[in-house]
Amino acid sequence: MLEIRELVAGYAERVLIRNLSFLVPSPTFIAIIGHNGSGKSTLLKALTGQIPYKGQVLVQGQPLPTRTGAMARTLSYLPQKNNVAFPILARELVVMGLFRQKRLLEPYGATDYQYVEDVLAQLHISHLGNRTFTDLSGGEQQLVWLAQLMLQDAPLALLDEPTQQLDVYHKKRVFDLMTSWVQEQQKTVLCITHDLLNLLPLDGYILNLSQPNPQLEKISPETVLAHQHYLEHKEVPVQ
Numbered sequence: 001m002l003e004i005r006e007l008v009a010g011y012a013e014r015v016l017i018r019n020l021s022f023l024v025p026s027p028t029f030i031a032i033i034g035h036n037g038s039g040k041s042t043l044l045k046a047l048t049g050q051i052p053y054k055g056q057v058l059v060q061g062q063p064l065p066t067r068t069g070a071m072a073r074t075l076s077y078l079p080q081k082n083n084v085a086f087p088i089l090a091r092e093l094v095v096m097g098l099f100r101q102k103r104l105l106e107p108y109g110a111t112d113y114q115y116v117e118d119v120l121a122q123l124h125i126s127h128l129g130n131r132t133f134t135d136l137s138g139g140e141q142q143l144v145w146l147a148q149l150m151l152q153d154a155p156l157a158l159l160d161e162p163t164q165q166l167d168v169y170h171k172k173r174v175f176d177l178m179t180s181w182v183q184e185q186q187k188t189v190l191c192i193t194h195d196l197l198n199l200l201p202l203d204g205y206i207l208n209l210s211q212p213n214p215q216l217e218k219i220s221p222e223t224v225l226a227h228q229h230y231l232e233h234k235e236v237p238v239q
């Protein structure tokens with residue numbers, strides 16, 4: 001399903017991802033963890049074609065597409081920061097998640113808005129649909145972006161700290177949803193997070209980019225607590 005072979009990525013004079021390789025044969029959840037500046041967002045930027053990389057990335061046996069349209073069919077991406085500079089209803093922002101299923105200038109219809117209502121309900125934010133997006137709190141905005149990503153319905157979902165501003169209720173809800181995408185919709189989810197304790201009950205893998213040779217490790221209470229301990233006690237290297 002997803003294979004990364006000897007991936008090298010970073011910025012001029014500054015390699016952050018060094019020969020990263022892993023293979024997950026079937027849909028799975030991967031939590032990408034590590035100290036601030038360890039290269040977590042850099043990895044997702046490489047996978048989304050925002051920065052160049054060396055190595056190979058195969059999704060369902062095929063090289064990751066580089067053309068925008070084909071890439072949107074393969075992966076959905078929720079960046080850490082996402083700004084909107086104009087007033088728009090939350091519902092209208094969410095429905096844009098269906099863009100790749102539309103022809104140019106084709107309007108959204110009743111069925112599309114029904115999908116929007118369905119994902120808003122799954123996130124328990126139906127009450128936000130009719131609100132102006134720019135008036136929402138940071139956490140509410142984050143949930144609206146997540147709803148948009150859910151509509152994109154790509155086989156590979158890349159999320160950069162999707163629970164960063166959420167309250168404990170919505171944090172748990174979002175982690176539960178991500179694992180249900182894997183189990184019920186056969187998606188592979190790569191999620192950057194600092195919320196290690198939310199990983200305790202989940203199935204999937206941890207990839208700790210603060211370690212010298214990061215490898216996938218099965219999530220279990222023991223591995224989660226070992227990585228929490230590692231990140232709390234390991235001095236942060238200056239990259």
Ligand SMILES: Nc1ncnc2c1ncn2[C@@H]1O[C@H](COP(=O)(O)OP(=O)(O)OP(=O)(O)O)[C@@H](O)[C@H]1O
Pocket residue numbers: 011012014016034035036037038039040041042043239
């Ligand atoms: N465009 C850039 N040019 C040069 N260096 C950059 C660029 N973007 C990010 N960096 C640096 O690369 C390092 C890794 O950044 P990255 O955003 O991948 O970290 P991160 O692990 O996602 O951190 P955080 O947990 O704080 O979000 C940082 O030291 C950052 O300053």
